[in-house]
Amino acid sequence: MIIHLDIDSFFASCERLSNPGLNGLPIAVGGRGDPFIFDKKSHKNIDLTLQNSGAFVPALFYDAKSSFDEYFIEGRKIRGIVITSSYEARAFGIRTGMTIREALQRCPNLIVLPPNHLFYHDRSHALKRYLQKRIPLLEQYSIDEFFGDLKGWVEDENVEAFIEKLRIDIAAEFGLPVSIGAAPSKWIAKMATSAAKPGGCKVLLKKDIAPFIDPLPIEAFPGIGRGFARRLRRYKIETLGQLKESKHLLYRWKKPGIQLYHRVNGDDNEPVIAGHDRRSIGISRTIDPLFDRAEIRRRLIILCRHLSQLIVRIDATPNTLFLGLKYQFGQKSKRSVTEPFTFSEAALRRKILALFETIDTYPSLAVIRIAVSCSNFQTKPATRGSLLFYEKEAKERSLWHQAAKVRQKYGIDTLKSAAEML
Incomplete structure (x- = not known):
């Protein structure tokens, strides 16, 4: 079995480690396209890193000790977007990519914090080192996501107990809420994690995949963005079950379509890769x-x-x-x-x-x-x-x-x- 781990609301969860008083409150971590890099005034960069990547994860970043006004206010305008939010904030409709201005309109009591990327990277690296001792083959997919291959290590019937204990141990060791999914393939495991959120575990055996996958809308599958979804809908494909029935169409779209077809079927056989060469x-x-x-x-x-x-x-x-x-x-x-x-x-x-x-x-x-x-x-x-x-x-x-x-x-x-x- 392959497992997928996702730290729930990672940046927000890290902020709660630094300030437990934020627990239970609607909070969001905001970001800007680096308001400092082109400033002619002297300022000191803390650090830069190549060890994590992904959406909203910069390679270089500045001091995170700024106040809301210092970081997000420019002139009379509120700048920046939400890069993650707590589940309490999501209840108000606040989502990643939303402007800070709109988020505050939806939730006036929202606590918006400047990002502290060094701390997030530190917690991510510490968790990776911990997981490498528990899982024989580990792939870091992003700063807050990991794949693990349990083949030959944990029997299928013991996977559910293994990931539940892993979830509890991570919470005890790091204070971070984690959701974990398990399935025979990587992308179905990632889907299982989505179903387990927040803070749960879900195992999909081979016999469970079709009943779980088929009714879901096509956008629910990782890698199907708005453009690809529009393309599928032109052929009246609305659900993942309908996509699985359209092998002839997907194969006509060459590599992207063939890859997607087999990922949705759960027979792509894509391996967990411990490391990637930086291209x-x-x-x-x-x-x-x-x-x-x-x-x-x-x-x-x-x-x-x-x-x-x-x-x-x-x-x-x-x-x-x-x-x-x-x-x-x-x-x-x-x-x-x-x-x-x-x-x-x-x-x-x-x-x-x-x-x-x-x-x-x-x-x-x-x-x-x-x-x-x-x-x-x-x-x-x-x-x-x-x-x-x-x-x-x-x-x-x-x-x-x-x-x-x-x-x-x-x-x-x-x-x-x-x-x-x-």
Whole structure:
């Protein structure tokens, strides 16, 4: 059997660990698209991490000790969205992705807290280490979700007792409420967890899958978003049972359709994977509409600083760089380049700024989102770049490594380029 664990309202539950007075109250943890990263005033970054990923989980983050007004109020506007809420808050219709403004309108007594991502990461890592001692094969799916393979470890008839004891032990050890589902396949186990929430356990044997799955609406299955659901409904497919009867249609949609068909059937045989190779590292920010191209370049330089600090942590060199822009009326422009070069913060900055000059195809429009990423990593290459510029590039790389050490110790904003301050 495969099990799936999900920490209920994880960020909110962590806040209650820090402040038990929040127990039983409607609370929400809010987030913003980093209100500090482009600020010209001095501020110190706490830390950055590559160890967890997922929706609303940034790779870098700032001090969480801000008040509501300091973090969420900008001018006269309330900024930010709900990234998680307690079940008491959900009773008022508050959901992830809702604006803080709307959430407060629905529940005036809602307690909205700035995120404390370092603490959330710490609790997630501690729980992972704990689970690795209890489950022979563990996959961390996101900061608050795990898959475990119990095959050869726990007999099927003992799985229910095993996961119930695990749930109780986690609550005792960490003070975190956890829901656990078990099934013969990964995605059906995840569905079982959803049915067990909050704070319960559910086991689906092979004979239980069809009666459980078939009546559910198609959106209930993980991986079926609004776009895919619309596509299915064009063929009068409303439930997962109807989807299972449409093998011929799903197979016509090639890999995505075939994969979905077998996941819903529970015969996909997808394994629990203990680790994943990181394929890319990126940073993106949504911003207020910005016409000033000089300011956009300054912000790209800042993103390059943060991205290079992330890359130094994995001790690898990317071959591919990507830059994407989104404009105020929905237009998009993007491009990637693949070429070997001696990576450093300065080299990344030059190449990203050069990319910006080539892809800014709507110079009269305001930019509302910028994204920079690196991928196609090569570990410790012997020779890279041009021999003509080897000495210069080697110095830049050495300087970047020394700067990275200082930033790691004292904060990522300790050392900035002059162009960022203009």
